Amino acid sequence: EPEVTQTPSHQVTQMGQEVILRCVPISNHLYFYWYRQILGQKVEFLVSFYNNEISEKSEIFDDQFSVERPDGSNFTLKIRSTKLEDSAMYFCASRSDRGTEAFFGQGTRLTVV
Amino acid sequence: GIQVEQSPPDLILQEGANSTLRCNFSDSVNNLQWFHQNPWGQLINLFYIPSGTKQNGRLSATTVATERYSLLYISSSQTTDSGVYFCAVALNYQLIWGAGTKLIIKP
Numbered sequence: 001e002p003e004v005t006q007t008p009s010h011q012v013t014q015m016g017q018e019v020i021l022r023c024v025p026i027s028n029h030l031y032f033y034w035y036r037q038i039l040g041q042k043v044e045f046l047v048s049f050y051n052n053e054i055s056e057k058s059e060i061f062d063d064q065f066s067v068e069r070p071d072g073s074n075f076t077l078k079i080r081s082t083k084l085e086d087s088a089m090y091f092c093a094s095r096s097d098r099g100t101e102a103f104f105g106q107g108t109r110l111t112v113v
Numbered sequence: 114g115i116q117v118e119q120s121p122p123d124l125i126l127q128e129g130a131n132s133t134l135r136c137n138f139s140d141s142v143n144n145l146q147w148f149h150q151n152p153w154g155q156l157i158n159l160f161y162i163p164s165g166t167k168q169n170g171r172l173s174a175t176t177v178a179t180e181r182y183s184l185l186y187i188s189s190s191q192t193t194d195s196g197v198y199f200c201a202v203a204l205n206y207q208l209i210w211g212a213g214t215k216l217i218i219k220p
Binding site: 031033035037042043044045048056089091093095100101102103104105106107109 | 143144146148154155156157158161163199201203206207208209210211212213
């Protein structure tokens with residue numbers, strides 16, 4: 001069964017460093033999403049991406065965040081200068097244009113020290 | 114925006130017991146999904162169920178869209194069922210998540 005894959009599963013970075021979280025969505029999907037979950041809290045929407053541009057973003061998704069689809073398979077989330085409060089699980093999801101179901105990857109745990 | 118409430122917030126059961134988790138939402142939706150988050154933080158897709166009933170092994174789910182709630186049933190619980198169960202809903206594709214039900218299954 002097709003699945004969304006995320007790498008790495010866990011990343012530790014120093015405050016102020018740039019990180020790139022990677023996702024490979026399901027191959028025929030056209031809509032891509034990033035969500036975030038701070039430890040012990042709800043999962044929160046960050047951004048949606050369609051047709052090579054951001055279609056919607058939340059207040060959390062400020063100028064330090066960016067997303068990119070650098071080739072036909074990868075979808076990345078970049079955090080330019082990480083802060084301690086960026087420590088969280090980051091989930092990628094994708095959706096086809098034929099339905100409303102979102103398929104989630106298993107997440108990347110980002111720890112900023 | 115849409116509000117999502119899950120109950121109970123915490124549930125401790127003995128292995129072999131059955132459980133029912135509830136998700137209430139405040140508005141009409143075109144998507145409702147249930148997820149299991151394991152102790153390592155990974156999300157596992159359980160059900161896509163904007164309406165109706167589905168079953169997958171010991172798990173089943175029912176959504177009554179007209180009454181704005183969904184139920185997740187777990188039968189014959191196993192210790193591997195432990196974790197947090199999330200309900201998430203969407204009207205325009207962006208998922209809104211509940212706070213989850215933390216389930217602990219004791220051997």
